[in-house]
Amino acid sequence: MALLRVTSPHAHHPANKTGWVMLQVLAATIPGIAAITWFFGWGTIVNILWASVLAVTLEALFLKLRNRPVGFYLTDYSALVTAWLLAIALPPYAPWWIVAVGIAFAILIAKQLYGGMGYNPFNPAMVGYVVLLISFPLQMTTWAEPRGVAGAELPGFWQAFQFNFGLVDRAALDGVTGATVLDVFKQNNTALVKDLWANPIFGHFGGHGQEWVNAAFLLGGLVLLARRIFTWHAPVCFLLALTVMSAAFYDGGSAASGGSPLLHLFSGATMLGAFFIVTDPVTSATSNRGRMIYGACIGVLVYVIRHWGNYPDAVAFSVLLMNFAAPLIDHYTQPRTYGHEKAGTRKAGK
Amino acid sequence: MRKTFAIHGGVHPPENKHQSVRTPIRAAGIPDELVFPLSQHIGAPAEQVVQVGDAVLKGQKIAEAQGFVSVPVHASTSGTIMAIEARTVPHASGMSGRCIVLKPDGQDRWIDHSGLADYTQAEPADLVKRIRDAGIAGMGGAGFPSAVKLGIKPGTVIETLIINGTECEPYITADDILMRERADQVIEGVKILRHIIKPKEVLIGVEDNKPEGIAALQKAAAGSGIDVVVFPTKYPSGGEKQLIQILTGKEVPSGKLPADIGVVCQNIGTTTAIYRAIVHGEPLIQRITTVTGDAVKEPQNLEVLLGTPLRHVLSVAGYEAPKADRLIVGGPMMGFAMPHADIPVVKTTNCVLAPTARELPPPPPAQACIRCGMCAEACPVSLLPQQMYWFAMSKNHDALQEHHLFDCIECGACSYVCPSSIPLVQYYRASKADIRQQEQEKRKADYSKQRYEARQARLQKLEDEKEAKRKARQEAAAAAKASSDTPSDAQAIIQAAVERTQAKKQVSADPAAAAIERAQAAREGRSIADADPLATARATVANTEKRLQTAREKLAQAEAEGSDKIDAFRTGVEKTEAKLQEAREALAKLEAEAPAATTPAADDPVQAIIERAKAKRAGQAVEEEDPVAKLERLVSSTESRIQATRDKITMAETDAPDKVDALKTGLEKLQEKLAQLNSELANARASQNSEAQ
Ligand code: SF4
Numbered sequence A: 001m002a003l004l005r006v007t008s009p010h011a012h013h014p015a016n017k018t019g020w021v022m023l024q025v026l027a028a029t030i031p032g033i034a035a036i037t038w039f040f041g042w043g044t045i046v047n048i049l050w051a052s053v054l055a056v057t058l059e060a061l062f063l064k065l066r067n068r069p070v071g072f073y074l075t076d077y078s079a080l081v082t083a084w085l086l087a088i089a090l091p092p093y094a095p096w097w098i099v100a101v102g103i104a105f106a107i108l109i110a111k112q113l114y115g116g117m118g119y120n121p122f123n124p125a126m127v128g129y130v131v132l133l134i135s136f137p138l139q140m141t142t143w144a145e146p147r148g149v150a151g152a153e154l155p156g157f158w159q160a161f162q163f164n165f166g167l168v169d170r171a172a173l174d175g176v177t178g179a180t181v182l183d184v185f186k187q188n189n190t191a192l193v194k195d196l197w198a199n200p201i202f203g204h205f206g207g208h209g210q211e212w213v214n215a216a217f218l219l220g221g222l223v224l225l226a227r228r229i230f231t232w233h234a235p236v237c238f239l240l241a242l243t244v245m246s247a248a249f250y251d252g253g254s255a256a257s258g259g260s261p262l263l264h265l266f267s268g269a270t271m272l273g274a275f276f277i278v279t280d281p282v283t284s285a286t287s288n289r290g291r292m293i294y295g296a297c298i299g300v301l302v303y304v305i306r307h308w309g310n311y312p313d314a315v316a317f318s319v320l321l322m323n324f325a326a327p328l329i330d331h332y333t334q335p336r337t338y339g340h341e342k343a344g345t346r347k348a349g350k
Numbered sequence B: 001m002r003k004t005f006a007i008h009g010g011v012h013p014p015e016n017k018h019q020s021v022r023t024p025i026r027a028a029g030i031p032d033e034l035v036f037p038l039s040q041h042i043g044a045p046a047e048q049v050v051q052v053g054d055a056v057l058k059g060q061k062i063a064e065a066q067g068f069v070s071v072p073v074h075a076s077t078s079g080t081i082m083a084i085e086a087r088t089v090p091h092a093s094g095m096s097g098r099c100i101v102l103k104p105d106g107q108d109r110w111i112d113h114s115g116l117a118d119y120t121q122a123e124p125a126d127l128v129k130r131i132r133d134a135g136i137a138g139m140g141g142a143g144f145p146s147a148v149k150l151g152i153k154p155g156t157v158i159e160t161l162i163i164n165g166t167e168c169e170p171y172i173t174a175d176d177i178l179m180r181e182r183a184d185q186v187i188e189g190v191k192i193l194r195h196i197i198k199p200k201e202v203l204i205g206v207e208d209n210k211p212e213g214i215a216a217l218q219k220a221a222a223g224s225g226i227d228v229v230v231f232p233t234k235y236p237s238g239g240e241k242q243l244i245q246i247l248t249g250k251e252v253p254s255g256k257l258p259a260d261i262g263v264v265c266q267n268i269g270t271t272t273a274i275y276r277a278i279v280h281g282e283p284l285i286q287r288i289t290t291v292t293g294d295a296v297k298e299p300q301n302l303e304v305l306l307g308t309p310l311r312h313v314l315s316v317a318g319y320e321a322p323k324a325d326r327l328i329v330g331g332p333m334m335g336f337a338m339p340h341a342d343i344p345v346v347k348t349t350n351c352v353l354a355p356t357a358r359e360l361p362p363p364p365p366a367q368a369c370i371r372c373g374m375c376a377e378a379c380p381v382s383l384l385p386q387q388m389y390w391f392a393m394s395k396n397h398d399a400l401q402e403h404h405l406f407d408c409i410e411c412g413a414c415s416y417v418c419p420s421s422i423p424l425v426q427y428y429r430a431s432k433a434d435i436r437q438q439e440q441e442k443r444k445a446d447y448s449k450q451r452y453e454a455r456q457a458r459l460q461k462l463e464d465e466k467e468a469k470r471k472a473r474q475e476a477a478a479a480a481k482a483s484s485d486t487p488s489d490a491q492a493i494i495q496a497a498v499e500r501t502q503a504k505k506q507v508s509a510d511p512a513a514a515a516i517e518r519a520q521a522a523r524e525g526r527s528i529a530d531a532d533p534l535a536t537a538r539a540t541v542a543n544t545e546k547r548l549q550t551a552r553e554k555l556a557q558a559e560a561e562g563s564d565k566i567d568a569f570r571t572g573v574e575k576t577e578a579k580l581q582e583a584r585e586a587l588a589k590l591e592a593e594a595p596a597a598t599t600p601a602a603d604d605p606v607q608a609i610i611e612r613a614k615a616k617r618a619g620q621a622v623e624e625e626d627p628v629a630k631l632e633r634l635v636s637s638t639e640s641r642i643q644a645t646r647d648k649i650t651m652a653e654t655d656a657p658d659k660v661d662a663l664k665t666g667l668e669k670l671q672e673k674l675a676q677l678n679s680e681l682a683n684a685r686a687s688q689n690s691e692a693q
């Protein structure tokens, strides 16, 4: 038998596989998806399935075009992660073509055109989301009303499928869609915070139902953290910055209040963003110190856009903005190497 | 217990150490053939001091150190030198190197040797010399000459002597078993080192996965003031810089030596070699090597004579060749995969690992880097491997150096954890080699530029001087013309006339010769005025020599004939001799005054190049006469090309999959060529042997 000639190291960590990492990320979204489905019906699941089919097909086609081994690259499961995250972020009853446009942008433009996985400077799911938000603001801001608030019954799986694919009249959906708490805060400039709470879409401290969805994503995120899929630096700093900002502008619950820290932590896409978007390694800063800065900046930006900007939620915009800044952060946060006085200085080390 | 410090990063690969410590150290015996590479250490290769056919004794020096950073090589048993030729040596590239091949006579007769009865009475410098003469180089893996590390600059205070018993690589237990069985020798060796260096403290660093070894060391070290420091197991704690950080909290500044921060570090195996060298006078001719892996039936530690082929060592441990997927010299994290088992054990061979494919699976194809940062988490030097990988791919050498590529210790922790199985270390090695080569080329270019400029300046100076002289002469001539009407060469003519008279007096017996000489003398005399003084002086010397020669011949003739003019001739010869002496002195003086002009060819680069080229051609011509040597050269170059192609393929698999096929075809062709060359080589060897017999 011929002896294998390869260079060291000859051993490899058995459990570390990129595909396995991605699968664990997918698994960790399941509690959140379950919570969404419980509170907002089956729309999101329909979207996830549809997005998955599209993403995998498009990725396979493109890999084929680029003459790359299709099976090899598909089994890193990164296309599925993108598809799931985008579908989760979309309103549950977004029509099928919204999903299609979003996935096409995410996979083709934001990912494959840049050279495929690992080479994309921007988070593909967030690119897809922002493109949709800018192009189709109406569809993108029609969020479903949570269980117990909606005027009508929540649609089941088949019904959701018919809605999303336009097989039945979407007008029936009016009974189950409405504004989110972040929208309410955005529009409000007369009522005190405690009066706002009279609206049934508010829950214990965040949006009704949404607070549970956020809690579920927090749970999944903590599992990933415990399994060392990512480090704490970016998500914790993101949440901390958001907390500090919202505390600073809480204003005692007056009509000018931006909402309490708890409201901000448990509404909108906060927890999904913290543990599934901000932690995307490809597009974030790379050193731990860099990730702390990256996460904190996103936290500040999210609050700034939520409070003063034109959009009620802001995770996607903030993440994309910081994707831009990541290389710069990397440049200034090079860790101090053994035997060097300062970080990032060049010395004759030969 | 002493405080230890944590290093950044690190990994915990499966240790796999228990397999090889079940049995005590066993001698591997004397093989059929021993092969001693001339370079088993860092630094200049040793130079052979034996010839083919010489009989040597065990412990006899067969190659001498060349230069300061170098160590000698000794025969590890008695026998006959069979050949001095190129053989595959244990090196990452699988390259060949010059080796002395010894056929043991089986008697294992020692050369006379004796140790020091009491080393405490000896001068440290003398002890260091003995260590050097014993051929001791770091036995932990790198093979840095131990004496060089001990030759501390005067004025440097060494705070801490660190003995490295970490052995953090998986599988290897050579140091562990040494501590268990020979703790006394270790401690004796450490005491010798302490006597030489006189540090404030002596620490032996051991990872906590070797409780038996630690207990034995602590027992042996009791009351000696030597501190056995135990710290948690983590790879790569045994790197010299890492161990220094763990034990002292200090970092060796980049580009500096441990001695610069008052630390000297020696491997624990080296200490026993030092003990044997000083106390018993034995050079380094054997070492403990771990033979392990699932493809050997009885993993164990063997006491191996240096030069023993891996094949022999493996067979002692029950090697099952068909099961082996690789053959690694060293451990799984930093060892080198060898092309075959006909490679000798050398001073640094701490382990021979023969794993099966299941045990150490072949690396899966690399996926894209997802910038997960696990590599940066694992790096013991706090580098950013993922960034360096990008820069290595884009050949951005400046950015690589800004990210401290050269501080990378190639420990492999980053590749070990990378979820995309990217062969990161391979990229760093290749980039380092690239950058080094570029710098070398740049240095070379700078050097030739300097030389060129220096030569231009010299030529210019010469030209200026000549010009100045010419002017001076012109002026002098003008002045002379103005002062009198005497011809400018009047003096020369007078001189010639005087000489003529003298010559006439001396050689009056032969008027014709005298006439010729007269004419010569006149010509000389005239030419003196307008020739370069140096050339003139040379001409004078040459002429005088000629004249002396003639005079001597005449004298000899006269003597033979018994002529009565002998005496006159003798006086003539003597006078000419005196004159020659005078002329030579004058020439020497002139030459000393104008050194640049006298040695025009000596440092002329063109000339040097031509000569080098000639020498090269001559060398090639010699080799061409020896088909075996030529084939050996071809084989080794083809082998390195194959290795290079393999590396390229691995890289192409991530960067340019479309090129993989082309490369693979290339590889196959190269392999075919290699096979053909090998068979040719075998034929050539066979025919040479039959010729020899
Ligand atoms: S561990 Fe591998 S995949 Fe992760 S950042 Fe480092 S090189 Fe990239």
Ligand code: SF4
Residues within 6 Å of the ligand: B378, B379, B380, B381, B382, B383, B385, B407, B408, B409, B410, B411, B412, B413, B414, B415, B424, B425, B428
């Ligand atoms: S091989 Fe180099 S870059 Fe990788 S972990 Fe070791 S020191 Fe760091």
